[in-house]
Amino acid sequence: MFKKKTMQDESYYLAGQWQLMWRKLKKHKLAKLSLAVLAILYITALFADFFAPYGLEQFSALYKNTAPTKVYWQDEEGKLSRPYVYKLKKENKMEKVDGKISMQTIITEDTSEKYYIAFFVEGIEYKVLGIKSNIHLYGLVNEAGEVDQKARINIFGADSTGMDIFSRILFGGRVSLTIPFVSAAISFVLGILLGGISGYFGGMVDNVIQRIIEVLSAIPSIPLWMALSAAIPPGIPVASMYLYITIILSFIGWTGLARVVRGKFISLRKEDYVMAAKLAGVSDFKIIVKHLVPGFLSYLIVNLTLGIPGSILGETSMSYLGLGMKAPATSWGVLLKETENLESVAQCPWKLIPLAFVVITVLAFNFLGDGLRDAADPYK
Amino acid sequence: MQEVLTDAAAVSTAGSFFQFIADRWIGYLLVALAVAALCILRFKKKELYQKLESWGLIFITAVAVFGGLVGKFIWILLIGLLVYLLMRLKMRNKEMYRYVKQRLLMFIPTVIIIAFVIFFIIQLPPGDYVTSYVAAMSAEGEIFTPEQIADLRLQYGLDDPWYIQFFNWVKDIVLHGDFGYSFEYGRDVWDVIMDRLYLTLAISFVILVFQYGVSLPIGIYCARHQYSVGDYALSFIGFIGTATPNFLLAIIIMYYLYTSTGHVYLGLFSTEMLQNGMRWEYVPEFLGRCAIPLIVIGTSGTCGIIRTVRAQMLDEQARQYTLTARAKGCSEKTITYKYCLRAAMNPVVSGMAGSLRTIFSGSTVSAIVMNLAIQGPVLLAALKAQDMYLAGTTVLIQAILVLVGTLLSDIALAWLDPRIRFSERG
Numbered sequence: 001m002f003k004k005k006t007m008q009d010e011s012y013y014l015a016g017q018w019q020l021m022w023r024k025l026k027k028h029k030l031a032k033l034s035l036a037v038l039a040i041l042y043i044t045a046l047f048a049d050f051f052a053p054y055g056l057e058q059f060s061a062l063y064k065n066t067a068p069t070k071v072y073w074q075d076e077e078g079k080l081s082r083p084y085v086y087k088l089k090k091e092n093k094m095e096k097v098d099g100k101i102s103m104q105t106i107i108t109e110d111t112s113e114k115y116y117i118a119f120f121v122e123g124i125e126y127k128v129l130g131i132k133s134n135i136h137l138y139g140l141v142n143e144a145g146e147v148d149q150k151a152r153i154n155i156f157g158a159d160s161t162g163m164d165i166f167s168r169i170l171f172g173g174r175v176s177l178t179i180p181f182v183s184a185a186i187s188f189v190l191g192i193l194l195g196g197i198s199g200y201f202g203g204m205v206d207n208v209i210q211r212i213i214e215v216l217s218a219i220p221s222i223p224l225w226m227a228l229s230a231a232i233p234p235g236i237p238v239a240s241m242y243l244y245i246t247i248i249l250s251f252i253g254w255t256g257l258a259r260v261v262r263g264k265f266i267s268l269r270k271e272d273y274v275m276a277a278k279l280a281g282v283s284d285f286k287i288i289v290k291h292l293v294p295g296f297l298s299y300l301i302v303n304l305t306l307g308i309p310g311s312i313l314g315e316t317s318m319s320y321l322g323l324g325m326k327a328p329a330t331s332w333g334v335l336l337k338e339t340e341n342l343e344s345v346a347q348c349p350w351k352l353i354p355l356a357f358v359v360i361t362v363l364a365f366n367f368l369g370d371g372l373r374d375a376a377d378p379y380k
Numbered sequence: 381m382q383e384v385l386t387d388a389a390a391v392s393t394a395g396s397f398f399q400f401i402a403d404r405w406i407g408y409l410l411v412a413l414a415v416a417a418l419c420i421l422r423f424k425k426k427e428l429y430q431k432l433e434s435w436g437l438i439f440i441t442a443v444a445v446f447g448g449l450v451g452k453f454i455w456i457l458l459i460g461l462l463v464y465l466l467m468r469l470k471m472r473n474k475e476m477y478r479y480v481k482q483r484l485l486m487f488i489p490t491v492i493i494i495a496f497v498i499f500f501i502i503q504l505p506p507g508d509y510v511t512s513y514v515a516a517m518s519a520e521g522e523i524f525t526p527e528q529i530a531d532l533r534l535q536y537g538l539d540d541p542w543y544i545q546f547f548n549w550v551k552d553i554v555l556h557g558d559f560g561y562s563f564e565y566g567r568d569v570w571d572v573i574m575d576r577l578y579l580t581l582a583i584s585f586v587i588l589v590f591q592y593g594v595s596l597p598i599g600i601y602c603a604r605h606q607y608s609v610g611d612y613a614l615s616f617i618g619f620i621g622t623a624t625p626n627f628l629l630a631i632i633i634m635y636y637l638y639t640s641t642g643h644v645y646l647g648l649f650s651t652e653m654l655q656n657g658m659r660w661e662y663v664p665e666f667l668g669r670c671a672i673p674l675i676v677i678g679t680s681g682t683c684g685i686i687r688t689v690r691a692q693m694l695d696e697q698a699r700q701y702t703l704t705a706r707a708k709g710c711s712e713k714t715i716t717y718k719y720c721l722r723a724a725m726n727p728v729v730s731g732m733a734g735s736l737r738t739i740f741s742g743s744t745v746s747a748i749v750m751n752l753a754i755q756g757p758v759l760l761a762a763l764k765a766q767d768m769y770l771a772g773t774t775v776l777i778q779a780i781l782v783l784v785g786t787l788l789s790d791i792a793l794a795w796l797d798p799r800i801r802f803s804e805r806g
Contacts, residue, residue: 030612211486214786215494217734218779221741222756223501223771226763230505256734260727267726267797298691299727309623316625317745321760336628341749342644345635355628362623363616366683370615373691374606 024375031371034364041361045173049126051137052167053153056330058124060152062088064162066107068350069153071117084114085140087151115140115151122147157350159338168330169354175331177361179246180311186250188304191257196288198258199265209258217255221314222321224252229323245324249311257303264296298373305369309362316358332358415460479794483787491780492550498775499546502768508538509563509766516765536563549769560769564762569773573755577777579648580754583673584739590678591685591735594618596728598682599689603697604716618686621679626742630676630749637672645669647751673743673750680742681735685728692724699723722796729792733785740778 026032044051066088075081089110095102121139125132140151152158156165198209228248232241268274269292277287293300312332318324319333320340335354339345345352421429470477510532514524533539537548552558559569598618602611621629637645648669653662696702697720705715744756755774762771 028607211490211493214490214783215497217737218494218782218786219498219501220737220744220775220778220782222744222760223498223763223775227501227504256731259730259734263726263730263793298695299688313622313625317627320625320627320745336625339628339631342631342634342638345631346638352628352632355624358625359620359623363619366619366623366687367615370687370690374694 021372021375025371028367028371028374030367031374034367034371037360037364038368041173041357041364042177044170045177047128048167048170048174049128050133050135052164052170053123053136053139054164054167055124055126056163056168056171059161059163060158061162062090062107063152063154063158065160065348066154066158066162067348068155068157070109071153071155082116084116085151085153086111087113087115113142113151115142115153117153156353157348159335159351165335165350165353168335169332169357172330172332172335172354173357175242175325175329176312176315176333176358179242179249179315179331180308183246183250183253183311184304184307186246187253187307188257188300190250190254191303192261192293192300194254195258195261196265196292199262200269200284200288200292202266206262210262213255213258216252217259221252224248225318225321225323229318241325241329245315245318249314253307253311257300257307260299260303261296264299265292268292268295298376301369301372301376305365305372309365312358312362312365415464419464476791476794480791483790487783487787490783494779494783495550495772495776496546498779499542499549499768499772502763502766502771502775503542503545505766507766508533509536509768510538512765513563545768549772559773562762562767562770564765564767564770569770572758572770573773573777576753576755576758579752580743580756581781583670583677583743583752583754584736586670587674587678587739587743588732588736590674591681591739592732594678595682595685596689599686600693600716600721602686602690603693606694615686615690618679619683621675622681622683626676626680626746627749629679630672630746633672633676634750645672647753648673649753673746673752676746676750677739677743681738684731685735688727688731689724692727693720696720696723725796726793729789729796732789732792733782736785737778737782740782 025035049055069085071083071085073080073083086109088107091106091108093104093106095104117138118141119138120135121141122134123136123139125134127133138153139147140153141147142151152164154164154166156169159165159168194209194213198206198213225248228251229245232244236244265288274287274291277291282291315324315331316333316336319331319337322337325331325334332354335351336358338348339351339355418429466477466480469480510529513532514529517524530539537545540548549560552560559573561567562569562572565572595618598614602615605611624632634645637643648666650662650665650669653666693716702715702719705719710719740756743752743754744760746752747754747756748760755778759771759774761767762774
């Protein structure tokens with residue numbers, strides 16, 4: 001290992017700590033990929049209004065529970081054409097079953113008119129980062145080249161209200177990608193602080209904090225969720241509901257980290273370098289932050305990046321149980337609530353697409369965490 | 381496409397299944413005899429005792445778990461076993477003894493605090509059982525006068541403030557072993573819980589073993605072969621189970637099984653099993669059905685353990701002592717398992733109790749989807765209906781189990797890392 005370092009050019013020695021970490025992070029290929037994936041997810045969530053063809057209020061009863069819109073590349077003669085779709089229409093069909101006539105409503109494609117896929121089309125107005133616009137990344141135009149809202153393009157199908165699942169995923173990402181981030185950060189700070197105090201000082205303080213942790217971490221999370229979300233007043237705006245759920249998730253999450261931090265502090269505080277710092281008159285707070293925490297930074301990073309996907313999954317479970325965000329609001333958990341039983345999956349398999357986003361995000365955070373851990377490892 | 385599965389039938393089959401492996405009186409007798417025999421040997425024939433000791437303990441634990449589980453005397457037995465182990469510890473290792481004693485003394489007050497917190501949390505949502513009962517009955521067209529509602533409250537003892545109710549609840553538990561009355565079921569809470577307790581415990585325990593059994597080797601492998609194809613591939617497999625929400629994984633697996641076999645595997649027991657009771661020829665199918673919840677709930681925790689093990693092992697492999705050991709000529713096997721792994725186990729062991737809690741919560745959501753006759757769904761229904769004694773006792777039992785897990789993992793930690801028990805001593 002030492003040899004490798006001398007082989008490298010001089011910039012290695014001039015590089016700061018963060019530059020070194022960045023270099024090592026790049027070695028972990030999956031971590032690099034994950035970083036890119038997460039960047040894309042966060043950017044599309046931030047600019048969801050632009051990337052999504054439809055807003056959250058644009059739904060269509062006709063498109064209820066319909067499969068992903070079929071995109072055609074070839075025209076009737078089989079020649080390559082500009083990609084187009086057909087709009088849907090309702091058709092009443094008479095059927096004779098056992099001598100009785102029964103009416104059935106089926107939804108089919110209306111092949112009389114073509115709608116072409118176009119980029120940067122005008123749609124519903126929105127405002128993001130102070131910029132007002134009505135341009136969307138893609139949309140449909142009719143043969144005259146005008147924007148037409150009668151036909152819809154739902155690349156991932158439509159949900160039970162007839163809303164475009166793709167648009168909802170992007171808007172849901174705003175909630176599902178930031179709640180975990182904030183709540184993991186809160187529980188991270190709480191965990192290090194309380195675990196650190198407990199392990200560093202020991203004695204009575206340690207005992208009290210340990211009992212609190214023990215009590216909190218012994219209670220299964222479902223009753224905690226139920227009780228805490230029952231405390232959320234009904235009918236509050238989405239923004240404050242968001243805040244409440246963040247707090248609930250972080251309130252439950254910190255205990256595990258605190259326990260581990262305490263264990264590490266106990267084994268580290270007897271080390272000579274801590275004693276040396278104490279003799280040199282360094283304050284307790286500084287010893288904790290500057291001397292002890294870097295000693296197991298790699299574990300902390302693993303824990304933090306594991307905490308974020310944990311909260312993402314927690315949010316979906318809460319929504320599934322009807323305790324989290326509720327229907328008019330959009331989050332990935334709310335979207336997945338539509339797949340709550342076998343029948344709905346069997347009938348509308350495309351409703352599982354939001355799951356792919358959850359899985360990809362969780363995996364990306366995990367691999368990124370692995371890469372960061374390796375990067376923070378000073379021995380490599 | 382749905383098999384008709386009544387809850388009660390599933391529960392009674394579970395009961396008969398455990399009856400099937402447990403005969404409490406014989407088990408009780410065997411354990412008592414074995415303990416007595418070991419005690420006599422301990423003082424009379426020390427050499428023979430030392431040879432038999434570990435086997436004897438394994439035997440006693442096995443019989444106690446499988447043979448005595450149904451009987452009430454199990455508690456006496458377990459306490460006896462605990463005292464015996466403590467005495468043995470006192471003779472062998474004074475420090476550990478002091479540490480364990482201190483932790484055991486803290487156990488009871490912690491349980492009381494937990495019971496208090498649980499009761500507080502459960503009564504926190506507005507309304508009580510009568511409110512939800514009246515709401516449910518009104519939906520069906522029945523009309524209640526305010527006097528009737530007040531009568532119902534009085535009858536159920538719900539008009540006292542919650543801390544008085546808590547006090548009465550604890551008093552009855554301590555004095556009479558009475559955990560209260562389930563309004564929903566119209567039976568004693570303890571009976572309702574006992575219906576499903578063994579199955580819940582068995583499933584949770586098997587899942588815990590599965591989680592660690594799968595993820596420890598993967599974690600060690602990934603650390604030893606960092607950045608290899610195996611590292612990426614195994615991590616990916618370990619992660620994917622965690623990355624999928626439990627209930628969806630259950631739905632996807634059942635959907636896949638349904639499309640490929642045409643059967644819907646709901647619950648642990650098939651219709652034939654429910655009709656005919658448990659028989660030997662059903663065991664393979666039963667095990668197959670058990671595999672679904674095992675995979676669904678088990679994989680939810682593998683990712684965390686794999687990552688922690690991998691990270692810790694990588695840290696330890698780079699330490700000076702590993703270099704020293706390698707320079708001395710220790711084999712890679714010794715270095716990995718005897719040096720690094722032991723040092724790396726600290727966060728893994730202290731996370732074990734947390735895994736148990738995650739399993740309890742995780743299994744609730746999946747159990748609803750998979751129609752498992754375990755406690756999770758009952759707990760959820762009880763919480764929703766504000767059936768507070770049932771909910772309270774269920775949560776209390778789960779909390780105590782997690783607490784025992786914490787205690788065991790702390791003891792294991794102190795055993796692994798001597799610095800911890802020194803610090804506890806002051």
